[in-house]
Amino acid sequence: MVRRILDAGQEVLAEAGYEGASTSRIAAAAGISPGSLYRYFPHKDAIVSAVLTRFSDRLVSRVTARMTGQFEQPAPVLVRATLTALLDGLDVEPPLLRTAVEQGPALDGGRTLLAFEERVGDLVRAYLTTQRGRLRADAPLDTAVWLLVRTVEHMTVRYLLDRPPLDRDEFIDELTHLVLSHLRPGPADPGRP
Amino acid sequence: MVRRILDAGQEVLAEAGYEGASTSRIAAAAGISPGSLYRYFPHKDAIVSAVLTRFSDRLVSRVTARMTGQFEQPAPVLVRATLTALLDGLDVEPPLLRTAVEQGPALDGGRTLLAFEERVGDLVRAYLTTQRGRLRADAPLDTAVWLLVRTVEHMTVRYLLDRPPLDRDEFIDELTHLVLSHLRPGPADPGRP
Amino acid sequence: MVRRILDAGQEVLAEAGYEGASTSRIAAAAGISPGSLYRYFPHKDAIVSAVLTRFSDRLVSRVTARMTGQFEQPAPVLVRATLTALLDGLDVEPPLLRTAVEQGPALDGGRTLLAFEERVGDLVRAYLTTQRGRLRADAPLDTAVWLLVRTVEHMTVRYLLDRPPLDRDEFIDELTHLVLSHLRPGPADPGRP
Amino acid sequence: MVRRILDAGQEVLAEAGYEGASTSRIAAAAGISPGSLYRYFPHKDAIVSAVLTRFSDRLVSRVTARMTGQFEQPAPVLVRATLTALLDGLDVEPPLLRTAVEQGPALDGGRTLLAFEERVGDLVRAYLTTQRGRLRADAPLDTAVWLLVRTVEHMTVRYLLDRPPLDRDEFIDELTHLVLSHLRPGPADPGRP
DNA sequence: AATGAATGAGGGTTCATTCAT
DNA sequence: AATGAATGAACCCTCATTCAT
Numbered sequence: 001m002v003r004r005i006l007d008a009g010q011e012v013l014a015e016a017g018y019e020g021a022s023t024s025r026i027a028a029a030a031g032i033s034p035g036s037l038y039r040y041f042p043h044k045d046a047i048v049s050a051v052l053t054r055f056s057d058r059l060v061s062r063v064t065a066r067m068t069g070q071f072e073q074p075a076p077v078l079v080r081a082t083l084t085a086l087l088d089g090l091d092v093e094p095p096l097l098r099t100a101v102e103q104g105p106a107l108d109g110g111r112t113l114l115a116f117e118e119r120v121g122d123l124v125r126a127y128l129t130t131q132r133g134r135l136r137a138d139a140p141l142d143t144a145v146w147l148l149v150r151t152v153e154h155m156t157v158r159y160l161l162d163r164p165p166l167d168r169d170e171f172i173d174e175l176t177h178l179v180l181s182h183l184r185p186g187p188a189d190p191g192r193p
Numbered sequence: 194m195v196r197r198i199l200d201a202g203q204e205v206l207a208e209a210g211y212e213g214a215s216t217s218r219i220a221a222a223a224g225i226s227p228g229s230l231y232r233y234f235p236h237k238d239a240i241v242s243a244v245l246t247r248f249s250d251r252l253v254s255r256v257t258a259r260m261t262g263q264f265e266q267p268a269p270v271l272v273r274a275t276l277t278a279l280l281d282g283l284d285v286e287p288p289l290l291r292t293a294v295e296q297g298p299a300l301d302g303g304r305t306l307l308a309f310e311e312r313v314g315d316l317v318r319a320y321l322t323t324q325r326g327r328l329r330a331d332a333p334l335d336t337a338v339w340l341l342v343r344t345v346e347h348m349t350v351r352y353l354l355d356r357p358p359l360d361r362d363e364f365i366d367e368l369t370h371l372v373l374s375h376l377r378p379g380p381a382d383p384g385r386p
Numbered sequence: 387m388v389r390r391i392l393d394a395g396q397e398v399l400a401e402a403g404y405e406g407a408s409t410s411r412i413a414a415a416a417g418i419s420p421g422s423l424y425r426y427f428p429h430k431d432a433i434v435s436a437v438l439t440r441f442s443d444r445l446v447s448r449v450t451a452r453m454t455g456q457f458e459q460p461a462p463v464l465v466r467a468t469l470t471a472l473l474d475g476l477d478v479e480p481p482l483l484r485t486a487v488e489q490g491p492a493l494d495g496g497r498t499l500l501a502f503e504e505r506v507g508d509l510v511r512a513y514l515t516t517q518r519g520r521l522r523a524d525a526p527l528d529t530a531v532w533l534l535v536r537t538v539e540h541m542t543v544r545y546l547l548d549r550p551p552l553d554r555d556e557f558i559d560e561l562t563h564l565v566l567s568h569l570r571p572g573p574a575d576p577g578r579p
Numbered sequence: 580m581v582r583r584i585l586d587a588g589q590e591v592l593a594e595a596g597y598e599g600a601s602t603s604r605i606a607a608a609a610g611i612s613p614g615s616l617y618r619y620f621p622h623k624d625a626i627v628s629a630v631l632t633r634f635s636d637r638l639v640s641r642v643t644a645r646m647t648g649q650f651e652q653p654a655p656v657l658v659r660a661t662l663t664a665l666l667d668g669l670d671v672e673p674p675l676l677r678t679a680v681e682q683g684p685a686l687d688g689g690r691t692l693l694a695f696e697e698r699v700g701d702l703v704r705a706y707l708t709t710q711r712g713r714l715r716a717d718a719p720l721d722t723a724v725w726l727l728v729r730t731v732e733h734m735t736v737r738y739l740l741d742r743p744p745l746d747r748d749e750f751i752d753e754l755t756h757l758v759l760s761h762l763r764p765g766p767a768d769p770g771r772p
Numbered sequence: 773a774a775t776g777a778a779t780g781a782g783g784g785t786t787c788a789t790t791c792a793t
Numbered sequence: 794a795a796t797g798a799a800t801g802a803a804c805c806c807t808c809a810t811t812c813a814t
Contacts, residue, residue: 001798017299023784033800035786044784102299106210114355143367146357147348151371154347155340162307164339174336178344181374216809217776226775228811237809387777403685409805419779421807430805488685492596500741529753532743533734537757540733541726548693550725560722564730567760602788603797612796614790623788 002040002050004030009051014095018048018103049108052100056116062089064123071127075134078127079176086156087172094160101157121149128183136185148179195233195243197223202244207288211241211296242301245293249309255282257316264320268327271320272369280349280365287353294350314342321376329378341372388426388436390416395437400481404434404489435494438486442502448475450509457513461520464513465562473542473558480546487543507535514569522571534565581619581629583609588630593674597627597682628687631679635695641668643702650706654713657706658755665735666751673739680736700728707762715764727758 008030012021023044027034041047066085070078090097104113125145128135152175158164159171201223205214216237220227234240259278263271283290297306318338321328345368351357352364394416398407409430413420427433452471456464476483490499511531514521538561544550545557587609591600602623606613620626645664649657669676683692704724707714731754737743738750 019299022782024782034784035801036799038785039798098298102295106295140363140367143359143363146359147367147371150351151344151348155344158343166336166339170333170336174333174340178340178371178375181377181379182371184374184379186374186377186379215807220776227809228776229774231810232773405685408803410803420805421780422778424806425777484684488681492681526749526753529745529749532745533753533757536737537730537734541730544729552722552725556719556722560719560726564726564757564761567763567765568757570760570765572760572763572765601786606797613788614797615795617789618794 004032005037005040005047006051006054009047010055010093010096013048013051013099014093017099021048023047045107048103049112051096052104052107052112055096055100056112058092059086059089060116060119071130075131076176076180079179080172083152083156083172083175083179086152087159087168090156091160097157098161101161117149117153120153121145124149134185135183139183144183148182152179197225198230198233198240199244199247202240203248203286203289206241206244206292207286210292214241216240238300241296242305245297245300245305246308248289248293249305252279252282253309253312264323268324269369269373272372273365276345276349276365276368276372279345280352280361283349284353290350291354294354310342310346313346314338317342327378328376332376337376341375345372390418391423391426391433392437392440395433396441396479396482399434399437399485400479403485407434409433431493434489435498437482438490438493438498441482441486442498444478445472445475446502446505457516461517462562462566465565466558469538469542469558469561469565472538473545473554476542477546483543484547487547503535503539506539507531510535520571521569525569530569534568538565583611584616584619584626585630585633588626589634589672589675592627592630592678593672596674596678600627602626624686627682628691631683631686631691632694634675634679635691638665638668639695639698650709654710655755655759658758659751662731662735662751662754662758665731666738666747669735670739676736677740680740696728696732699732700724703728713764714762718762723762727761731758 005026009021009026012026012029016025021044023037024034026044026047027037030037037044037047041050063082063085066088067082070081073081104110125141128141128145155175159166164171198219201221202214202219205219205222209218216230217227219240220230223230230237230240234243256275256278259281260275263274266274297303318334321334321338348368352359391412395407395412398412398415402411409423410420412430412433413423416423423430423433427436449468449471452474453468456467459467490496511527514527514531541561545552550557584605587607588600588605591605591608595604602616603613605626606616609616616623616626620629642661642664645667646661649660652660683689704720707720707724734754738745
């Protein structure tokens, strides 16, 4: 039942966006009465929140499932594989992704989104720690993780939502390069005065 | 008059967010009657759109003004200066920035935002074209511009809105490094099979 | 307009009681749209409150108007005249009286009702003070006023609402006697052990 | 079972008032399901009614129990004792009393309340009949009973609910005096023209 | 041009009541 | 007998938009 409501909520959210997702519409999509929603959720936003959380959880599962056992791979291969998995995971239902991206930050102070990013960040940090020797020595780990996680997340989403005239492989090549070249040892010149 | 409405709209949007920005509140802030709004704008969202467009325009002016004549500088210095200018420009009114980021994409299909990014992209592409010799040879220019512009934009905004425990200079260092290392010639290994 | 709403509110309250007085019904009775109510009152209960307050104010005016210049009369005549005025004043619209009595105490913590009783009590106390010599010496003035005002008020209302098989004059005779004999000097025996 | 429901209803009515007494809350307090209420009562108001009736019955029992064998006492002592018993009986659960007084009249056309008053009136009338010789000769018995019963009832309730700055004994003294002086033989002057 | 009162559809939510299990 | 999930009408209230003045 909760599931039916979440499915309905997801459907309506994808079709009509947050503004168009009225409780009566969600109820209708779930084939139940408006009042029944309130047996399972305390208020409308709890439904929306749950839909987005489920979306985020599924994404994380999907990506981590694809990544298990890949940590031995050379960095470029691993990064590519991760990005590909992420892209595939996000591409499941683009209209919902749009709503998630637009309403996520406004919904609960962005807590759902931040939690997601935190989880991903922890994974990445763990991995990078094992690669210490191969990274630029001056890299502030936390900062780099913060930056790269959000960059990759955002750009993947943008690629899917904006549909730029850009081949999927090209996009992944470029994003992979961005990540790797940022971490690779090399001449640093921040241009500070 | 239009200006007074935009000022009022901006004020209310910053104070109360999109949800809290009712037409009557905007009208009151502008010192006019609700009905009068409709002499200047066809509907509420047109006002919001205009506010955000003006915000974007001002940002572009502010940044380009700061950049004029800087093109001769070494790349690292130029990138740093640009990022700094952007960060300063976005930091003028964070509450409005929040609303802009949250509502912008949902508003008119994100047209305002896309236009902004297009304009910045054009500038960047023009500059990079003059630097051809110094860039990685394999760089697909359009793709790199698309990627970097959105990355820089998004990360700057996130830095301002999420207020991570991260020094402003550190942040700019890291973002500068991201940009430069992506463009710099160097070993490429996209990790393709 | 406020008046039209109050008239409508009064009508609906009289016809349907508090439970049946929905905002849409009041609006319909006033010939306006539901939303318009909220231009003049912050919420439904403010309308109900205002209706009852107006009812109470009118009652006080009506009674005091009838009493002006009567203070020279002998006490029995004065009391009779007051009770008669009160009875007439309350009898203007019995269905509304019923709602007022039933909902008054529950509405704003009974503030409207208490205020009414306070005002009447002040008048009575003022009068009795001029009659000191003629009253039982042991009478605790405040207590007697508190008791008599509420008794007279309640019994008058009950007479009108319950319609006992009791002649109007008989009722007034009896209530007058109750009041006068309570105040008159005479043997006191509280029956205390 | 009916008893459990009534207990629960009373508890909820006392705690939350009529508005706050939802059927599900009552059911929960009774430890049963909402649906089961309808096996024992035809609808919600029947429960409330029954709670109030039981309250009234208990009150009558309590008072009559305290009065048995007291009829030989001198009138002042008897009246005092009666008022005291009534006051004590009503003071058992003031929050419930409040609900009873506020909702009673609105509930079933006030039938519960009227029945209560009728019963008490019968007792009083019976007693007064035995006292005929000691009362004012002109007293219309039914009228006096009607008046005094409701007056005493109402003022006792008001004393408990409004908590005026008035000693319990003072209050009883005054109310006793009101009753006795109304019945006592004495000069009558209804102030009729 | 400007007003601002009026609109009215629609919002989220509650809860007495029913009925398949 | 008992359940409790489901109902759905009705609740109060909001606000973008209109239009007579």
